[in-house]
Amino acid sequence: MFIGFYFYGLLFLSNVALLLVCYAYLLVLPRSVAAKMITVTAAACTMFVSFYVFHVVGMESGGLIDLVFMTNVVKLHMFAVNYNNAGKLDDPVAGKYLNERERYFAEILRGKPVSFYNWC
Numbered sequence: 001m002f003i004g005f006y007f008y009g010l011l012f013l014s015n016v017a018l019l020l021v022c023y024a025y026l027l028v029l030p031r032s033v034a035a036k037m038i039t040v041t042a043a044a045c046t047m048f049v050s051f052y053v054f055h056v057v058g059m060e061s062g063g064l065i066d067l068v069f070m071t072n073v074v075k076l077h078m079f080a081v082n083y084n085n086a087g088k089l090d091d092p093v094a095g096k097y098l099n100e101r102e103r104y105f106a107e108i109l110r111g112k113p114v115s116f117y118n119w120c
Contacts, residue, residue, distance in 0.1 A: 035084035042076040
């Protein structure tokens with residue numbers, strides 16, 4: 001956290017806000033809807049921050065916060081896919097189409113993350 005604030009300043013709060021919003025989706029929404037909303041929100045935030053860095057403040061400000069969001073969109077998307085697949089593990093119809101790798105990564109996500117620390 002301290003390194004993020006050191007390099008990106010207060011714009012790093014937008015990254016923390018993205019993580020909090022995605023965590024709220026996990027707590028409130030059904031599994032498949034939460035997975036879709038995490039992916040859409042992460043992609044939208046990345047596009048907004050990239051536009052802000054390249055067209056509003058410019059790269060001269062030293063802002064590379066869009067790189068943090070680009071990394072997070074990949075992580076959040078893969079989490080969302082595995083989280084959605086975890087809901088299919090016990091389903092006899094949808095579960096039979098999951099391969100061994102998908103089952104391996106989905107198994108740990110059968111339950112919802114209980115704390116924000118666990119989510120991080």
